[in-house]
Amino acid sequence: MRPGELAARHAAVMPGWMQLYYEEPMELVRGEGFKVWDSEGNEYLDFFGGIVTTISGHAIPEISEAVKYQADSLLHSSTLYLIENQVRLAERLAELAPISGDKKVFFVGSGSEANEAALLFATAYRGSGEVIALRNSYHGRSFATMGITGQSTWRPTSRSALDVSYAVNPYRLRCPFCKEKPECTLACAEDVRQVVETTTTGHVAAFIAEPIQGVGGFVEAPPGYFERVKEILDETGILFISDEVQTAFGRTGSHFWGIEAFDAEPDLVTMAKGLGNGLSIGAVMGRAEVVDSIAGKLSLSTFGGNHVSTAGALANLEYILDNDLQGNAREVGGYLKERLGELATRHPAVGEVRGRGLMLGLEMVGSGGEPDAALAARFMEACRSRGVLVGKGGLKGNVIRIAPPLIVTREAAREAADVFEAALAEAGARTGVR
Numbered sequence: 001m002r003p004g005e006l007a008a009r010h011a012a013v014m015p016g017w018m019q020l021y022y023e024e025p026m027e028l029v030r031g032e033g034f035k036v037w038d039s040e041g042n043e044y045l046d047f048f049g050g051i052v053t054t055i056s057g058h059a060i061p062e063i064s065e066a067v068k069y070q071a072d073s074l075l076h077s078s079t080l081y082l083i084e085n086q087v088r089l090a091e092r093l094a095e096l097a098p099i100s101g102d103k104k105v106f107f108v109g110s111g112s113e114a115n116e117a118a119l120l121f122a123t124a125y126r127g128s129g130e131v132i133a134l135r136n137s138y139h140g141r142s143f144a145t146m147g148i149t150g151q152s153t154w155r156p157t158s159r160s161a162l163d164v165s166y167a168v169n170p171y172r173l174r175c176p177f178c179k180e181k182p183e184c185t186l187a188c189a190e191d192v193r194q195v196v197e198t199t200t201t202g203h204v205a206a207f208i209a210e211p212i213q214g215v216g217g218f219v220e221a222p223p224g225y226f227e228r229v230k231e232i233l234d235e236t237g238i239l240f241i242s243d244e245v246q247t248a249f250g251r252t253g254s255h256f257w258g259i260e261a262f263d264a265e266p267d268l269v270t271m272a273k274g275l276g277n278g279l280s281i282g283a284v285m286g287r288a289e290v291v292d293s294i295a296g297k298l299s300l301s302t303f304g305g306n307h308v309s310t311a312g313a314l315a316n317l318e319y320i321l322d323n324d325l326q327g328n329a330r331e332v333g334g335y336l337k338e339r340l341g342e343l344a345t346r347h348p349a350v351g352e353v354r355g356r357g358l359m360l361g362l363e364m365v366g367s368g369g370e371p372d373a374a375l376a377a378r379f380m381e382a383c384r385s386r387g388v389l390v391g392k393g394g395l396k397g398n399v400i401r402i403a404p405p406l407i408v409t410r411e412a413a414r415e416a417a418d419v420f421e422a423a424l425a426e427a428g429a430r431t432g433v434r
């Protein structure tokens with residue numbers, strides 16, 4: 001079916017608030033490694049991986065075989081019965097955890113549900129419904145997770161199941177405290193103390209943050225941020241939830257979990273996207289006593305950690321580890337970031353190049369440094385027409401997000417960087433030496 005016709009049918013029956021990329025939306029019908037093909041036979045380098053999800057790559061035989069084998073054996077039994085793959089996956093995650101001591105893992109179907117579960121455990125354990133989140137954050141589309149999301153675009157309701165306070169997010173380029181100063185002062189971390197002291201009862205359940213804000217435009221916290229915040233949290237026993245839905249499993253290159261770039265141990269971590277390489281699975285892992293704090297009540301997730309998704313997730317996790325995809329993210333991501341940095345010196349419209357590993361952002365700005373969403377949109381179209389798919393993010397939609405599967409090669413990264421250069425010129429980005 002022609003994409004134009006499908007888009008018209010989509011508009012007729014799907015909600016109007018579901019975003020479709022590009023002036024002429026496309027349907028992807030096939031993938032292989034870090035490449036995808038649309039329904040018209042066009043080939044692309046997939047540098048967004050289905051929103052930072054296809055971590056190992058498309059159609060990876062080891063993963064597909066595990067899924068096929070399981071699908072042919074048993075699709076569903078429910079968690080009322082033992083599921084070996086679920087237990088094995090939980091054991092494997094516990095071995096790899098950025099949390100010390102005894103851990104428990106609970107599987108769900110998505111990132112939103114993982115955060116919902118983390119909030120449930122944290123609020124039950126602490127006997128408090130107060131939560132601190134960061135501005136510019138994104139934690140999901142379910143009711144409670146919208147309530148801890150700090151981006152108005154993604155908050156169609158202001159109602160919340162929780163008492164939420166927002167701290168300033170660490171965002172050097174747009175920091176209200178020290179963007180004009182030569183060094184970051186970590187005033188943003190101190191803001192968490194202010195928030196606790198001024199906007200809460202003092203008995204807060206949890207602080208939740210993404211180690212690198214994903215939807216917010218790959219915004220990286222400065223060195224020392226989470227360490228300082230953790231000290232503040234520890235003063236009153238506030239739990240720390242690291243939302244690793246985008247950062248988990250080596251994507252940042254330097255570490256397996258995003259939060260490991262900081263010396264700040266979380267009490268709970270949530271994950272999804274890269275866990276299943278596209279399969280519907282999410283999980284929350286936390287200190288055993290916190291996860292078990294709802295004991296005495298029951299809870300379940302009918303589809304969470306089902307046979308097929310856990311079989312695929314196990315194969316995916318082993319694939320990431322066996323092939324050192326984290327190392328590749330570091331190597332290829334390092335090269336790509338260098339190329340993007342060079343490009344930024346020639347195009348002042350690139351206000352900042354940031355990110356780690358294969359989670360890289362280009363913030364597009366106007367001549368006064370203001371967000372330039374129109375340029376970002378034109379850039380995306382220009383990349384598409386040259387065979388590269390990227391994503392966008394940021395409160396104003398002006399940040400290009402680059403997050404290919406971690407098996408991407410340096411050669412493909414070089415090709416993509418050349419396309420980015422040409423796309424900037426075509427999109428009309430300001431050029432010149434800064």
Ligand SMILES: Cc1ncc(COP(=O)(O)O)c(C=O)c1O
Nearest residue numbers: 110111112138139140214245246
């Ligand atoms: C950091 C983060 N947390 C949670 C979510 C929600 O995950 P899902 O869309 O699987 O519900 C997302 C989705 O983009 C995310 O980026």
